[in-house]
Amino acid sequence: MTVCNTSKTIRIMTYNVHSCRGTDSKVSPFRIAEVIAQYEPDIVALQEVDVGRVRTGRVDQAEVIANHLNMDFHFHPAIQIEEERYGNAILSRHPMHLAGAGSLPTFPRLRPLERRGALRSTIHIGSRKIQIINTHLGLDRRERLLQAEALLGSDWLAHPNCQPPFVICGDFNARPGSTVYRRFRKMLLDVQYCLTGSRPLNTWPTLYPLIRIDHAFISPQIRVRSVEAPRTRLTRIASDHLPLVVEISI
Numbered sequence: 001m002t003v004c005n006t007s008k009t010i011r012i013m014t015y016n017v018h019s020c021r022g023t024d025s026k027v028s029p030f031r032i033a034e035v036i037a038q039y040e041p042d043i044v045a046l047q048e049v050d051v052g053r054v055r056t057g058r059v060d061q062a063e064v065i066a067n068h069l070n071m072d073f074h075f076h077p078a079i080q081i082e083e084e085r086y087g088n089a090i091l092s093r094h095p096m097h098l099a100g101a102g103s104l105p106t107f108p109r110l111r112p113l114e115r116r117g118a119l120r121s122t123i124h125i126g127s128r129k130i131q132i133i134n135t136h137l138g139l140d141r142r143e144r145l146l147q148a149e150a151l152l153g154s155d156w157l158a159h160p161n162c163q164p165p166f167v168i169c170g171d172f173n174a175r176p177g178s179t180v181y182r183r184f185r186k187m188l189l190d191v192q193y194c195l196t197g198s199r200p201l202n203t204w205p206t207l208y209p210l211i212r213i214d215h216a217f218i219s220p221q222i223r224v225r226s227v228e229a230p231r232t233r234l235t236r237i238a239s240d241h242l243p244l245v246v247e248i249s250i
Helices: 028-041 060-070 139-153 177-187 235-239
Strands: 009-016 043-051 072-081 082-091 096-105 117-125 128-137 166-173 214-218 223-228 244-249
Touching: 009 028, 009 072, 009 128, 009 166, 009 214, 028 060, 028 235, 043 060, 043 072, 043 128, 043 166, 060 082, 072 096, 072 117, 082 117, 082 128, 082 244, 128 139, 139 177, 214 244
Parallel strands: 009 043, 128 166
Antiparallel strands: 009 244, 043 082, 072 082, 096 117, 117 128, 166 214, 223 244
16 A cells, blocks of 8 residues: 655745844845855745835845745734834745734833734745735734734734644744733644754854744644754855754645
8 A cells, every 4th residue: 555645745934034234244135145055945934024124225036036036925024114124024935825914012101112023924835825824023022922912812822813834923022921921822732842853953043043033833733844054154144143943734
């Protein structure tokens, strides 16, 4: 009897690109695209993307990177001031549609905090589909917890249309052991603990990665095959974060 393996293997990268400004102060979307290309991901979640901002030459960084990689993309601005936008993007080699995008809650009365957001795309991989949520949480501990509860709630992960399998990834600004991290671990799996015998990999800062604040959490239907946070000469200078690359089966 022949047993058919119907699982689909895909590679996902989450990457805070720091407005494509490297540790050498050079702004280069093409360098970020070169980093991504080396690891051949099917899906890429980018944080801190500039679109039309004076500080980075008014370039649409999401479009430039996606075109260079021949990938489709969705971008959502967490901040928009006239024509200048800043936020998160999802790139894909597979067909996809934007399932949701919006701002995350904050505490405007405490101090002027940078607005944060998230977006969700449905990726179609053959006859299957996977939900990808990309986010970037705030720097204030109380704000992060408020944003985490929102992401775990009915507008995002508990939305009727957000059916597993799903991945939520990005820059959570939360270390393992923090309240925010534990909230996600209560409901989901951290990809870095899904492989027997592997040590979790730090992602920030690139020159001397001391902490792990970039995460990918998955629903139980997903199997993790490999995880890496590549630290090369290129990844050390392209951004202040290392990319996190996860190969999974669905």
